[in-house]
Amino acid sequence: MTVQAEDPAPGIMMQAAGVRKSFGTLEVLKGIDLVVRQGEVMCLLGQSGSGKSTFLRCINHLERIDYGRIRVDGELIGYKERGGYLREMHEQEIARQRVHIGMVFQHFNLFPHMTALQNVIEGPIGVKRENRDEVVERAHGILKRVGLSEKVNAYPRQLSGGQQQRVAIARALAMRPKLILFDEPTSALDPELVSDVLDVMRDLAESGMTMIVVTHEVGFAREVADRVVFMADGEIVEQGKPADVIGNPSHPQTRAFLSKVLV
Amino acid sequence: MSLQKSAFHGSGSDHTADQPIKPARHPWRWVAIAFVALLAVMFVHTLMTNPRFEWPIVAKYFTSGTILLGVRRTLELTAIAMLSGVGLGVLLAVMRLSPNPVLSSASWLFVWFFRGSPLLVQLLLWYNLSALFPDISLGIPFIGPDFVKIDANVLITPYLAALLGLGLNEAAYSAEIIRAGIISIDHGQTEAAQSIGMSRGRLLRRVVLPQAMRVIIPPLGNDTINMLKMSALVSIIAVPELLFAAQTIYSRTFETIPLLLVAVIWYLIVVSVLSVIQYYIERHYARGSSRSLPLTPLQGLRKLLGFGPRGRPALPDEKRSAA
Ligand SMILES: Nc1ncnc2c1ncn2[C@@H]1O[C@H](COP(=O)(O)OP(=O)(O)O)[C@@H](O)[C@H]1O
Ligand SMILES: [Mg+2]
Numbered sequence: 001m002t003v004q005a006e007d008p009a010p011g012i013m014m015q016a017a018g019v020r021k022s023f024g025t026l027e028v029l030k031g032i033d034l035v036v037r038q039g040e041v042m043c044l045l046g047q048s049g050s051g052k053s054t055f056l057r058c059i060n061h062l063e064r065i066d067y068g069r070i071r072v073d074g075e076l077i078g079y080k081e082r083g084g085y086l087r088e089m090h091e092q093e094i095a096r097q098r099v100h101i102g103m104v105f106q107h108f109n110l111f112p113h114m115t116a117l118q119n120v121i122e123g124p125i126g127v128k129r130e131n132r133d134e135v136v137e138r139a140h141g142i143l144k145r146v147g148l149s150e151k152v153n154a155y156p157r158q159l160s161g162g163q164q165q166r167v168a169i170a171r172a173l174a175m176r177p178k179l180i181l182f183d184e185p186t187s188a189l190d191p192e193l194v195s196d197v198l199d200v201m202r203d204l205a206e207s208g209m210t211m212i213v214v215t216h217e218v219g220f221a222r223e224v225a226d227r228v229v230f231m232a233d234g235e236i237v238e239q240g241k242p243a244d245v246i247g248n249p250s251h252p253q254t255r256a257f258l259s260k261v262l263v
Numbered sequence: 264m265s266l267q268k269s270a271f272h273g274s275g276s277d278h279t280a281d282q283p284i285k286p287a288r289h290p291w292r293w294v295a296i297a298f299v300a301l302l303a304v305m306f307v308h309t310l311m312t313n314p315r316f317e318w319p320i321v322a323k324y325f326t327s328g329t330i331l332l333g334v335r336r337t338l339e340l341t342a343i344a345m346l347s348g349v350g351l352g353v354l355l356a357v358m359r360l361s362p363n364p365v366l367s368s369a370s371w372l373f374v375w376f377f378r379g380s381p382l383l384v385q386l387l388l389w390y391n392l393s394a395l396f397p398d399i400s401l402g403i404p405f406i407g408p409d410f411v412k413i414d415a416n417v418l419i420t421p422y423l424a425a426l427l428g429l430g431l432n433e434a435a436y437s438a439e440i441i442r443a444g445i446i447s448i449d450h451g452q453t454e455a456a457q458s459i460g461m462s463r464g465r466l467l468r469r470v471v472l473p474q475a476m477r478v479i480i481p482p483l484g485n486d487t488i489n490m491l492k493m494s495a496l497v498s499i500i501a502v503p504e505l506l507f508a509a510q511t512i513y514s515r516t517f518e519t520i521p522l523l524l525v526a527v528i529w530y531l532i533v534v535s536v537l538s539v540i541q542y543y544i545e546r547h548y549a550r551g552s553s554r555s556l557p558l559t560p561l562q563g564l565r566k567l568l569g570f571g572p573r574g575r576p577a578l579p580d581e582k583r584s585a586a
Binding site for chain 2: 060062091092095096097098099101102103105107109110111112113114115122123126127128155156157168171172175
């Protein structure tokens with residue numbers, strides 16, 4: 001991605017400014033301002049329905065926004081600046097931007113007709129047109145890193161939920177993204193499988209990957225996040241160091257939420 | 264519950280535990296099989312003893328040049344009509360699902376017309392197109408000069424009329440089948456594909472259609488068999504396919520029944536081959552699916568009779584852990 005002239009500041013990977021979004025008459029995002037620095041791990045907490053997923057999906061333009069700007073590595077996502085207004089990009093241009101933004105879904109969304117390895121190499125070979133042999137070698141390395149070197153040729157349905165989610169992370173990683181978005185990556189997992197996925201994410205965080213993680217795993221947020229952001233009713237109501245926000249919440253909504261998840 | 268104490272000794276062990284386990288008996292199955300077998304024997308007996316079937320004549324014409332050419336024509340018509348029909352069907356299905364209202368209504372209109380009017384009438388219309396448009400030309404609409412101008416009678420041969428009729432009809436039917444297949448795929452698949460930067464076309468080719476195939480193939484197999492049989496309709500516009508070939512012979516020799524039998528046997532042979540092909544295509548697209556694959560006819564018969572491997576060992580795909 002080319003760094004454009006209006007690049008806010010070096011070291012900023014994602015910047016949202018005044019992002020607003022409605023579904024019909026329901027305003028789901030009411031002006032989100034947020035900055036995520038390069039290498040930062042940001043955990044997004046909040047009640048169900050507070051707009052976390054919607055915001056995450058706006059970052060790679062799976063959802064359109066009504067107002068505001070979202071930039072990833074300085075580049076405006078999904079729209080082009082015209083004199084005084086924004087024009088939505090064409091499908092191909094948006095696809096080109098998404099190459100740099102990985103996403104991991106709650107329900108994994110692996111391609112069920114492809115093996116783990118095929119899932120991982122599909123993007124680099126089919127979309128980025130990289131050399132097949134190199135990609136396959138890299139994919140083996142990534143699958144090993146997420147602890148699945150035994151399962152390269154397994155189909156998703158032959159894998160446990162935790163294994164599927166790790167393949168999904170490998171699939172995102174294989175694109176060498178600048179940023180990975182996680183939408184409740186462990187919420188659909190059996191409790192005993194959660195830690196395998198969180199371990200992989202912790203490893204990624206330590207390797208310097210920029211991550212935005214929507215999660216209910218407060219323990220993970222406290223331990224791994226550089227910053228915790230708390231959303232309620234489409235707004236960011238509190239953010240800061242995990243120890244402060246989780247340990248000593250100032251907003252009543254945050255307190256109410258934490259008292260529910262920390263039982 | 265009246266668990267008999269005596270069966271369980273103090274330690275909880277059961278002294279009958281090492282007795283063999285046998286499958287349930289199915290006496291009525293054997294009665295049914297005997298009954299069906301009797302009917303089959305009666306049927307074969309009639310076939311063999313009724314001289315009016317004239318089997319020697321059937322045998323004589325079965326591999327005659329005219330008939331074989333007819334079989335080839337029938338296969339050709341079916342293959343070309345299916346391939347072009349399904350190709351156009353994919354396009355129509357994608358148009359129908361497009362957010363562009365002009366494209367989706369155009370697709371709807373196409374399907375409405377070609378599915379809504381009898382194929383026989385469509386074939387006759389194509390055949391008689393020259394009455395409607397004596398000349399067919401290629402040029403700039405309304406204003407420009409014509410680059411090419413052809414007499415419709417020359418361009419629309421019976422064979423082309425047959426292909427147009429069968430192909431466009433199939434396009435209308437397969438469009439609906441393919442659309443149903445596409446919308447059966449979870450939207451999460453599309454989002455995952457988009458999130459790695461796939462274009463719409465690639466997403467359709469690599470992610471949605473291969474999965475939709477599982478839903479699409481069985482009805483398309485049905486369509487192919489239907490097409491094979493419907494291709495007999497084009498005998499009405501003098502395309503020398505299988506039925507027309509048989510008719511040409513019996514209009515000369517008056518051996519009507521034996522020649523119709525020749526045609527029927529050929530149709531049955533081709534349909535059987537097609538079913539086998541369909542079976543393997545279905546297995547191919549079942550990759551990675553948890554649902555068990557359809558049994559082969561042999562496996563099915565074994566299962567029915569209660570022979571053979573009891574409790575078919577699970578395919579690797581079926582051994583899924585908690586997901
Ligand atoms: N596609 C949609 N159409 C209509 N309403 C939606 C859609 N997606 C989300 N919503 C609504 O937006 C609100 C926020 O949803 P979401 O972003 O999924 O919240 P969260 O991820 O924090 O649970 C909810 O009230 C939800 O019902
Ligand atoms: Mg959500």
